[in-house]
């Protein structure tokens with residue numbers, strides 16, 4: 381999907397909601413467990429209940445890979461029913477040497493046909509650039525993450541610079557060729573620090589997890605991270621998909637979308 385198409389979808393739906401498909405077999409209602417493919421059946425319900433409000437879906441690969449081949453099949457079937465005008469994110473957090481990165485890019489962009497994949501930048505340029513060769517596909521690089529352990533490395537100071545490591549990573553990554561196809565992860569739990577991430581990458585889209593179950597603030601995200609193109613995909617997974625029955629899932633997505641709409 382192109383940036384123009386993504387922005388248009390956001391404007392049309394008055395939403396920058398990404399629904400996270402972190403589908404845990406232990407947590408889905410019993411009615412789905414009777415189905416031949418419970419994960420797919422649950423995802424189908426979630427997609428039907430939320431597609432009026434979502435501009436992106438983000439299956440987290442851990443929930444599929446942990447089930448072995450059946451999980452991959454559920455993921456592939458899920459990808460087939462996501463409406464074509466909705467942006468898809470393979471939350472895989474990959475990152476490896478160049479020739480291996482090329483294989484990951486093939487997996488997610490050619491075989492599963494995702495629009496984007498999340499990447500850890502720790503191994504540097506050659507671990508990310510294979511993903512940037514694909515027209516209209518996106519690499520979503522971890523910038524400032526939502527989890528407590530983010531402080532271990534991402535908040536380390538850089539010698540002879542006022543930047544913290546995450547700022548350095550973001551600024552460096554946007555110097556690479558085709559960096560217009562990079563987005564960054566910025567965790568909603570990071571409060572005012574989010575402004576530093578936005579300053580480091582004024583034009584890039586941010587994938588923002590951490591609202592809902594992790595307690596991050598949508599208002600903080602909007603205040604510190606919006607840009608003239610909105611520039612945000614705000615994810616909620618557990619807060620939406622485990623809200624209850626189909627009606628409750630619909631309402632949870634609608635509520636978050638309405639909060640977004642009020643800000644836009």
Ligand SMILES: O=C(O)c1cc(=O)[nH]c(=O)n1[C@@H]1O[C@H](COP(=O)(O)O)[C@@H](O)[C@H]1O
Nearest residue numbers: 440498525526527567589593594616617618
């Ligand atoms: O890359 C991510 O999506 C991600 C980065 C991050 O910093 N924090 C974070 O929670 N995530 C993912 O976002 C989702 C958050 O899920 P909920 O907390 O249930 O809304 C999970 O799939 C996480 O793996």
